[in-house]
Amino acid sequence: MSVSEPTLPDIAVEVQSAPFSMAYGYESALRQRTDIGAIVTFTGLVRDFNETPDVTGLTLEHYPGMTERTLTQIAEQAWQRWALQAVRVIHRVGDLSPGDPIVRVLVASAHRRDAFEACDFIMDYLKTQAPFWKKEHSKQGAYWVKERHTDQQDAERW
Known part of the structure; x- marks a missing residue:
């Protein structure tokens, strides 16, 4: 019986x-692999409503360097908790309009349950731990988006 080398996490964050x-x-994520049986993705979009019913745009700010490190750490936590083959996280910053994609998380695994749970975990932790700040623009003016209590509750279930 041969001992296999531990594989390095296949994680990419942008x-x-x-x-x-x-x-x-x-x-x-695929790169001609045959060990992947499931890919789960989540894509978050800018809505035209949130704290006001007439959101006209969104400005996302972040802490360069720290944001990427935090997202990588979250992906690594998922890698340790579930049997995964690949994780991809991309998050936009700057000025966005309703309908624009903000975030995309892709998780590949041999089995669907690991992929679903890891993707959900990554989004819950991203929402509560990653250093992003959202300013929404509406017809009444601009305001900083407050953290939602439900986001923290979602993260605590893990």
Whole structure:
């Protein structure tokens, strides 16, 4: 019986102002692999409502360097908790309009349950731990978005 080398986590994190495609992450996660049986993705979009019913835009700010490190740490935690083959996280910053994609999380695993749970975990922790700040713009003016109590509750279940 041979002892296999531990595989390094296949994790990629990006924070950028440029738009990303809805196919983001698939090609790099698959790379002609046959050990992946499930890919779960989540894509968050800018809504035209939130704290006010007439959101016209969103400005996302972040702490460069720290944000990427935090997202990587969250992905690594998921890697340790579930049997995963690949994790991709991309998050936009800057000025966005309703309908624009903000965040995309892709999780690949041999089995669907691991992929679903890890993707959910990553989003819950991203919402509560990653250093992003949202300013919404509405017809009444701009305001900073407050943290939701439900986001913290979602993260605490893990």
